[in-house]
Amino acid sequence: MSVLDRWADRAAEHPPPGPFRAGFWRSPLRGPWFTAILSVALLPGITLLFLTGLASYAAYNPNLAPGNDTTPDKGLLGSWLPGWPAGPSWLYWVNQGVHVTLGLVLIPVVLAKLWSVLPKLFEWPPARSVTQLVERASLLLLVGGAVFELVTGVMNIQYFYAWPFGFYQAHYYGAWVFIAAFVVHVAFRLRTMVSALRGRSLRVELRTPVSQTFAEQPDPDHLVSPDPAPATISRRGALGMVAAGSLTLFGLSVGQTIGGTTRSTALLAPRGQNMGPDFQVNKTAAEAGIGPVDAGWRLELHGAASASLSRAQLVALPQHTARLPIACVEGWSTGVQTWTGVRLADLAAMVGAAPGTSLLVESLQRGGGFGSATLSAGQVRAPDALLALRVNGADLSIDHGFPARVIVPALPGVHNTKWVTRMTFLPGQR
Amino acid sequence: MTRREGVQLLALLASFVVAGYAAVRLLAGDVIGTGGWFVGSAVVHDLVLFPLYAGIDAALVLLLRSHPGWATVAGVRWLNYLRVPAVVSGLLLLVWSPLILRVSNGAYHAASGLSAQPFAPRWLAITAVLFAISAVTLVVRAMQSVKT
Numbered sequence: 269m270s271v272l273d274r275w276a277d278r279a280a281e282h283p284p285p286g287p288f289r290a291g292f293w294r295s296p297l298r299g300p301w302f303t304a305i306l307s308v309a310l311l312p313g314i315t316l317l318f319l320t321g322l323a324s325y326a327a328y329n330p331n332l333a334p335g336n337d338t339t340p341d342k343g344l345l346g347s348w349l350p351g352w353p354a355g356p357s358w359l360y361w362v363n364q365g366v367h368v369t370l371g372l373v374l375i376p377v378v379l380a381k382l383w384s385v386l387p388k389l390f391e392w393p394p395a396r397s398v399t400q401l402v403e404r405a406s407l408l409l410l411v412g413g414a415v416f417e418l419v420t421g422v423m424n425i426q427y428f429y430a431w432p433f434g435f436y437q438a439h440y441y442g443a444w445v446f447i448a449a450f451v452v453h454v455a456f457r458l459r460t461m462v463s464a465l466r467g468r469s470l471r472v473e474l475r476t477p478v479s480q481t482f483a484e485q486p487d488p489d490h491l492v493s494p495d496p497a498p499a500t501i502s503r504r505g506a507l508g509m510v511a512a513g514s515l516t517l518f519g520l521s522v523g524q525t526i527g528g529t530t531r532s533t534a535l536l537a538p539r540g541q542n543m544g545p546d547f548q549v550n551k552t553a554a555e556a557g558i559g560p561v562d563a564g565w566r567l568e569l570h571g572a573a574s575a576s577l578s579r580a581q582l583v584a585l586p587q588h589t590a591r592l593p594i595a596c597v598e599g600w601s602t603g604v605q606t607w608t609g610v611r612l613a614d615l616a617a618m619v620g621a622a623p624g625t626s627l628l629v630e631s632l633q634r635g636g637g638f639g640s641a642t643l644s645a646g647q648v649r650a651p652d653a654l655l656a657l658r659v660n661g662a663d664l665s666i667d668h669g670f671p672a673r674v675i676v677p678a679l680p681g682v683h684n685t686k687w688v689t690r691m692t693f694l695p696g697q698r
Numbered sequence: 699m700t701r702r703e704g705v706q707l708l709a710l711l712a713s714f715v716v717a718g719y720a721a722v723r724l725l726a727g728d729v730i731g732t733g734g735w736f737v738g739s740a741v742v743h744d745l746v747l748f749p750l751y752a753g754i755d756a757a758l759v760l761l762l763r764s765h766p767g768w769a770t771v772a773g774v775r776w777l778n779y780l781r782v783p784a785v786v787s788g789l790l791l792l793v794w795s796p797l798i799l800r801v802s803n804g805a806y807h808a809a810s811g812l813s814a815q816p817f818a819p820r821w822l823a824i825t826a827v828l829f830a831i832s833a834v835t836l837v838v839r840a841m842q843s844v845k846t
Binding site: 339402 | 703706710714716727732743778782789790793806809810824
């Protein structure tokens, strides 16, 4: 027996009072099965959350142009990501709806999971071996990362910017810190999860009332209370409560993603308010520092040649109509709207830009993020990629980007630049 | 150290390399500020949110245990008919508090042109509906229990 073991044994006999003593934790529900059943939801849920987050990051085409990249020092954490396609038009809509809504739905499950393992935080002695000590440090990244990602995501969709950091950097790098810890956690615990699930039947648990609810068999991880109190809720009841929380969050927010008549069901979601005949605005003209745009406005076009076009001249060009949604990184969408304007490909041809040319679009917007965006050659070529002048049969309103805005299938909302002043076709990298 | 422990330690170290690579970038702007939010959000959960909800629940359970007569309505235990709507309502408040409490109203209005004014009344109304559904269910159960 090593010195460390002897020290650990002695420490275990004299834990500090309160939560450091096993007898403090008395819920009969805590145990490996209860923790494992929550993990059954979290394992695929968190995996999907990470993948949709990564896709959302790629959708900004960060590797196309420095201006698109909110995380220029990402290095190996994303320089290998492929470009984003210009369709199908619902691609970003679905991706982001899943990412945000699933994140909300998983909050009660994460809280329940943390509840189920909280005695482990106060385990005494804190570690019995070097490996265990290192594993506990990894758990700090796992739990800290999970809560950090949920908190920053939830605050961001409510415009509550109380942090000293930028959202994009924090949420992206935070996700990598988390996923590194998540992968080893799953690798270490998968077997424990599977054997815990085999230990009890979900079907039986779902038929067991409070009066028949007793603690699980003592487990090597000491999740089960050594001195369980009588049950006040069944496992069925506790899982039902978690499910009720998830379903309520889902039901009260999914409408802001789907839009249309379902929007008014998203009672507590940021974009659940109906706007009458109009539709959601990501950034108002007032916020972007855009006053009334005067009649002298002209669009500057640069390619092999240059051109300067008034709005009347743009309206006189061949017009194309596309039915496209705008989907925001925050998970809401405008739903499908009918946009009319000039094809980006036609504008490219007008100034002699070669095929395979990317496009830098700049806005009149003063300050704030996303005053410009670079579109890939594939996005410029897309038949439904427009410099829109009208929406739903009327001229764009100032909040929707008058005199002209970009609209491209499957592009993140903020890259559909509004109040366009200049478009520069660049030799494309992709 | 066993072979299994060795493999585990190696996997953990690999994980720390990836996490460290990301953490350097995460903390680049403001080590204290960002690190504080990362550690702080977990600490607030473990040492504020959990003790708060678990403490309230434990107090209630203790109260009902010391007064068994209060714990039932016509033989039906009502504790969970209080817990479920309270937990769901509290969860909604926890998630949507910036809008409900209007702390982010300025930025929300500037971006969207919308007002955060409706969120507090909506949350209260949803809370009322949740408790009402629970109360009706309890009454139905109590009536069934009286009949039998």
